[in-house]
Amino acid sequence: MDILLQVIVSGLATGGLYGLIALGFVLIYKATSVLNLAMGEFMTLGAFVCFTLLTQFNIPFPLALLLTLVAAVILGVLVERLILRPLIGEPIISVIMVTIGLGVILKGLIYMVWTPTFRNFPEIFPPEPLDLSFAIVPSGLWWGFVLAVIGTLIFLAIFKFSRTGVAMRAVASDQQAALSMGISVRWVFALAWCFGAMASVIGGIVIGNISGISVYMGDIGLKVLAVIILGGLDSIGGAILGGFIIGVLENLTGLYIDPLVGGGAKDVASFFILVLILMIRPYGLFGKELIERV
Amino acid sequence: MRCGDFKETYIKDEEIFQSLFVKFWLALLFLFLLLLPFIGNVYMLYIANMIGFAVIGAIGLNLLTGFTGQISLGHAAFVGIGAYTSAILTTRLGFSFWLSIPFAGLVAALAGMVIGIPSLRVKGLYLCIATLAAQFIFEFIFIHWESMTHGITGIHVPPPKIGDFEFTTEKDFYWITLFFVVLGVGYARNLIRSRMGRAFIAIRDRDLSAEIIGINLFKYKLSSFAISSFYAGVAGALWVTFLKVVTPDHFPFFLSIQYLAMIIVGGLGSILGSIFGAIFITLTPELLNYLSEIIKSYIPGHEEIFVPMKEVIFGLLIVFFLIFEPRGLAEIWNRIKAFFRLWPFSY
Numbered sequence: 001m002d003i004l005l006q007v008i009v010s011g012l013a014t015g016g017l018y019g020l021i022a023l024g025f026v027l028i029y030k031a032t033s034v035l036n037l038a039m040g041e042f043m044t045l046g047a048f049v050c051f052t053l054l055t056q057f058n059i060p061f062p063l064a065l066l067l068t069l070v071a072a073v074i075l076g077v078l079v080e081r082l083i084l085r086p087l088i089g090e091p092i093i094s095v096i097m098v099t100i101g102l103g104v105i106l107k108g109l110i111y112m113v114w115t116p117t118f119r120n121f122p123e124i125f126p127p128e129p130l131d132l133s134f135a136i137v138p139s140g141l142w143w144g145f146v147l148a149v150i151g152t153l154i155f156l157a158i159f160k161f162s163r164t165g166v167a168m169r170a171v172a173s174d175q176q177a178a179l180s181m182g183i184s185v186r187w188v189f190a191l192a193w194c195f196g197a198m199a200s201v202i203g204g205i206v207i208g209n210i211s212g213i214s215v216y217m218g219d220i221g222l223k224v225l226a227v228i229i230l231g232g233l234d235s236i237g238g239a240i241l242g243g244f245i246i247g248v249l250e251n252l253t254g255l256y257i258d259p260l261v262g263g264g265a266k267d268v269a270s271f272f273i274l275v276l277i278l279m280i281r282p283y284g285l286f287g288k289e290l291i292e293r294v
Numbered sequence: 295m296r297c298g299d300f301k302e303t304y305i306k307d308e309e310i311f312q313s314l315f316v317k318f319w320l321a322l323l324f325l326f327l328l329l330l331p332f333i334g335n336v337y338m339l340y341i342a343n344m345i346g347f348a349v350i351g352a353i354g355l356n357l358l359t360g361f362t363g364q365i366s367l368g369h370a371a372f373v374g375i376g377a378y379t380s381a382i383l384t385t386r387l388g389f390s391f392w393l394s395i396p397f398a399g400l401v402a403a404l405a406g407m408v409i410g411i412p413s414l415r416v417k418g419l420y421l422c423i424a425t426l427a428a429q430f431i432f433e434f435i436f437i438h439w440e441s442m443t444h445g446i447t448g449i450h451v452p453p454p455k456i457g458d459f460e461f462t463t464e465k466d467f468y469w470i471t472l473f474f475v476v477l478g479v480g481y482a483r484n485l486i487r488s489r490m491g492r493a494f495i496a497i498r499d500r501d502l503s504a505e506i507i508g509i510n511l512f513k514y515k516l517s518s519f520a521i522s523s524f525y526a527g528v529a530g531a532l533w534v535t536f537l538k539v540v541t542p543d544h545f546p547f548f549l550s551i552q553y554l555a556m557i558i559v560g561g562l563g564s565i566l567g568s569i570f571g572a573i574f575i576t577l578t579p580e581l582l583n584y585l586s587e588i589i590k591s592y593i594p595g596h597e598e599i600f601v602p603m604k605e606v607i608f609g610l611l612i613v614f615f616l617i618f619e620p621r622g623l624a625e626i627w628n629r630i631k632a633f634f635r636l637w638p639f640s641y
Contacts, residue, residue, distance in 0.1 A: 096422055282415050
């Protein structure tokens with residue numbers, strides 16, 4: 001079996017996950033122009049809530065997933081209402097810093113409630129790996145990929161076809177015009193945060209299922225920044241495509257560069273890519289270029 | 295009673311020490327700082343040193359973020375670069391500590407300028423992500439460039455010397471810290487009144503307008519990154535010499551957040567604010583330790599809850615200050631001063 005193909009396939013599967021989390025970033029950014037740096041902690045929190053529901057209360061996975069999504073909605077609304085609403089119109093540094101502060105708070109709280117021990121997720125997917133004849137995808141990655149794709153498709157469908165989705169797109173393109181058409185911008189802001197939180201929570205559950213959960217899994221949220229920068233901060237398609245590209249590149253780095261530097265390159269690869277993109281094409285593949293006129 | 299601010303010449307208006315009152319209190323403060331090593335115990339001097347390093351680093355970040363408006367999430371990386379430069383120069387090349395400090399600053403400044411290059415094309419969010427990437431890339435380099443940094447085992451740094459006298463104790467090192475803090479604060483305070491400082495502020499307020507009135511964005515943005523990183527590098531070099539060891543664990547992303555918390559809590563765009571912030575953020579965990587000791591003696595078995603408490607409190611401080619007091623402790627200080635100056639007729 002060709003190792004290169006194997007690595008590319010698992011890279012694509014990881015990329016699907018990155019795409020989903022990136023979608024969470026983009027949904028929030030598009031509607032509210034806030035880059036939520038606490039996304040990683042949203043993921044961790046989702047994974048831990050789901051974990052607790054599964055192991056402590058013995059709830060079957062589909063129901064646990066649903067309950068976790070409800071928790072995500074509550075989290076999204078609370079964060080939007082309590083923390084970001086007062087900062088509308090403040091300079092960008094305040095908004096970024098407040099999300100960092102939020103991330104630190106959530107991390108500390110998760111640490112307090114669940115302690116920093118590393119845990120394995122209970123088995124929620126059938127354990128057989130998927131055999132593609134030229135490559136084998138481990139079960140967690142494969143089912144995670146399926147879940148991520150389903151999640152992404154649902155979000156895309158909502159965005160494209162439903163009334164709410166149209167309202168969200170209207171707000172993203174012009175808040176004033178949307179307001180004057182009778183769209184409640186506040187409602188859309190809250191909704192965007194809910195969707196963002198839901199996307200990251202699904203991502204968190206799947207990643208937790210693959211590599212176990214701990215307080216520190218939130219660092220993946222920062223890695224996904226490379227994905228959205230590559231795709232363009234405000235492009236949904238870009239987020240998904242960027243996810244695949246970064247997923248594959250990262251796994252290739254793990255294969256070819258890691259032995260040269262003694263490990264760890266896989267985790268920073270996305271940051272190197274990020275810097276490169278910013279130098280060459282700061283607005284990403286599909287991002288809207290900001291033109292300032294005086 | 296003073297009831298207004300009357301100045302007749304520009305020279306008067308530009309003075310650093312605006313009144314006799316300020317001069318008096320500053321002299322008193324300085325006297326206190328000079329006497330501190332004789333009255334304080336080892337623990338107090340340890341804290342004083344830590345505050346000193348934090349002040350230098352926070353002023354650096356405030357020059358970049360508070361005055362020039364360029365957000366940096368990678369300040370810890372520059373602190374680390376300075377620290378490693380100093381450690382490597384003193385242990386490998388036999389530099390004296392005193393010579394290694396400016397080199398630490400210079401190397402950090404160079405790195406800062408490289409990271410600052412994207413700031414010419416991108417700003418706001420994108421720049422902030424670029425600096426975040428720098429943080430993780432340098433952290434990776436510190437761990438994996440083993441021939442230089444000795445990886446996670448770290449480097450032992452010899453204490454600084456003058457002649458045969460070694461600065462080994464907290465008390466001895468306090469003098470070095472105090473010297474650099476005074477130098478750093480004095481330079482920053484003067485810098486912001488100079489042409490360069492005003493250019494920084496113009497760039498922060500509106501970069502396009504600044505460019506139109508003839509400010510060279512390229513030059514001043516990069517200078518800001520360089521000066522900020524220089525401060526960070528010096529702070530890092532002093533810090534690890536004080537700790538006598540440098541490992542990659544000293545410069546996590548959380549340290550960058552801590553520096554940002556200092557300038558936000560203290561006050562963006564205020565030198566005094568950076569000092570307040572540095573003191574506040576350095577003392578908070580110490581206070582928490584103290585509290586946990588007390589609670590441990592009453593209800594034992596719950597001390598592990600205080601480990602994450604530090605993070606939660608930092609986060610809460612950042613969020614609360616941003617929402618309720620965006621101009622930080624410096625503004626509260628000004629309000630208190632104004633209250634007493636104008637009391638009892640505040641209108």
